[in-house]
Amino acid sequence: MAELLALVDDQMPDNPHFLFANWFEAAQREPAAEPTAMTLATVSDEGRPASRIVLLKGHDKRGFVFYTNFESRKGRELAERPVAALTFWWPWIERQIRVEGRVQKVKESEADAYFASRPRASQLGAWASSQSRTVSGRAELDREMQAVEERFRDREVPRPPFWGGYRLHPDRIEFWQHQDQRLHDRIRYCLEGTDWVRERLAP
Template sequence: MSDYYQAAIERFGDWLETARADERIIDPTAMTLATVSADGQPSARMVLLKQVDTSGFVFYTNTRSRKGAQLADNPKAALVFYWEALMRQVKVEGDVQVVSDAEADAYFASRPRLSQIGAWASHQSEPLESRAVFDTRVDSLEAEYAGREVPRPPHWTGFRVRPHWMEFWQGRDGRLHDRERYFRDAAGTWQWVLVNP
């Protein structure tokens, strides 16, 4: 593993811990996830980071959702973390892989029960006739799984963004920001460069 890549992941971990320790930041794991459809239309939304290490950045979702469909068509993504109180931003770009069933099962089992029910009840990104229809599905599923574990839906799993490009931005007065980029070059070797603000 490249020293520069290791350094980038460790730096991200340090910045994330600093954000977690800052009471001004409501959800330090919130990140913008950008995907692109098969016809080239970009789309972005907020999701939550659930794991990060040298294997990549992991989030979970319904594979039938818009983002799930786009990742199936084009398994590449970009992430943006922005911690305004710290004047810090991290951007990540990379290829995307589905996590193992064991990883998805373990994380699903750790979720609050209502979130587990919701993963079954929601036909994510599809039109909904009314809120009452959705609430009825939730009630029905709660009755179905009363007194027993809720299994992970086959259409719900995790995705791992495996970086090939990361950039750290530290805001400064007068827009004289610090920007440092870590990236994998054409030969597959990780590099580091300072970037103009």
């Protein structure tokens, strides 16, 4: 599929995953940029929203994968309410993509394979950090890291049971493309049954 610089109504693909892949490829052509960074929004069981940046580690027709600590704030919120929203902003190509849907943990085997591909320091960091808990100071983190280095000295670091991936299965994806005179393009895809329904929204 050729790159779509404007979202022309009768040239849009029926499946938004093709358009995501097309734009993601365009975004990756800028070497200094980090197109995998995305805002992840979750909501607590009292309905309080929270957002933070995580990195996209996989995308296909099933959805969008990220990795984190299951006991972090986001992990606890996803356990209570397994729904989330993602936002990508790629200013160097003047585009935004918004994604919403249900979230499921990825299979253990998939998480193991990804964890094994990470640098050793990141693997040790996953064990050392009780993400989102309060700590007494930097020294406590350094002590945790030393203890973990000692524990796994001269052996492979296994994936912690409290760390893994989530896949957001989208039922809504919106593409935003800057256009002149502020009449930006907005195309939203909504999943109805097994079909994606496409609509244009006013900017």
